[in-house]
């Protein structure tokens with residue numbers, strides 16, 4: 001029998017509510033599980049007595065298992081392999097920026113070490129981008145909100161996580177409800193990540209980008225652009241056929257105007273495909289237009305004199 005994760009917050013709250021138990025106990029359970037690796041739900045202190053049989057029969061503290069944690073040679077990066085209840089695995093990556101040594105971008109910064117966790121939202125992906133290992137494995141399953149949050153639990157037991165980026169396996173906007181719930185949990189007690197430190201990366205699912213300002217108005221958005229025109233985009237990212245570049249750029253403008261959040265543009269240089277000088281000029285024009293249309297937001301892009 002498959003158990004739910006206690007971090008499937010909506011499911012746990014619903015169960016509690018139908019049993020007449022206050023949902024206010026849910027974050028207390030999360031705090032206990034986070035700080036007590038290997039605990040049983042019967043160990044969680046101070047819950048109403050009706051909560052224990054319900055928890056034990058339907059939920060588990062964690063439904064995933066940390067199979068391996070592999071450090072890079074410089075120990076700034078740790079790759080986590082996490083096995084899910086259904087036997088599939090996902091990766092999450094901890095990236096440490098030792099800002100005192102300027103290891104991130106060479107510039108001295110204040111604030112000491114900070115860590116970013118890159119999380120997966122799906123096992124595989126149906127978008128089929130040609131350059132992406134996840135894309136070539138096809139789609140296997142969506143992660144539940146609990147399975148997404150559990151990546152943060154595993155990582156938080158290794159180091160303090162300050163930022164989360166949805167840049168691991170899968171297309172987060174194709175798993176929208178779980179994404180929204182996971183981020184709501186991550187930004188509440190006991191994780192309390194700042195929404196401004198969360199970035200959702202997407203291939204560019206326009207209808208979902210349009211919903212984000214309502215459901216997650218304070219997260220950052222990153223868009224995998226990877227080409228300055230629709231033709232090249234479609235060659236390397238088949239899903240782009242459904243999302244014309246002009247409409248995508250319009251959606252980004254609207255998103256930024258409505259949220260005032262950062263929009264990051266991701267561009268992989270693929271030899272002989274999108275890395276010609278002419279592509280750089282096209283990209284500059286595309287982003288300059290973006291910036292000129294923009295009024296008062298915070299678009300992070302390069303200095304442009306195209």
Ligand SMILES: C[S@@+](CC[C@H](N)C(=O)[O-])C[C@H]1O[C@@H](n2cnc3c(N)ncnc32)[C@H](O)[C@@H]1O
Pocket residue numbers: 131132133134166167168169170171172201202203222223224226266268
């Ligand atoms: C794996 S995706 C997950 C998030 C989302 N599906 C997306 O496409 O933005 C995160 C980022 O990794 C990039 N990526 C995928 N394959 C890559 C590769 N072989 N080398 C460098 N970046 C890659 C994607 O294009 C995207 O910008």
Ligand code: SF4
Pocket residue numbers: 125126127128129132133134135136168169170171202203224
């Ligand atoms: S949408 Fe993202 S995860 Fe999916 S295949 Fe493309 S780059 Fe990979």
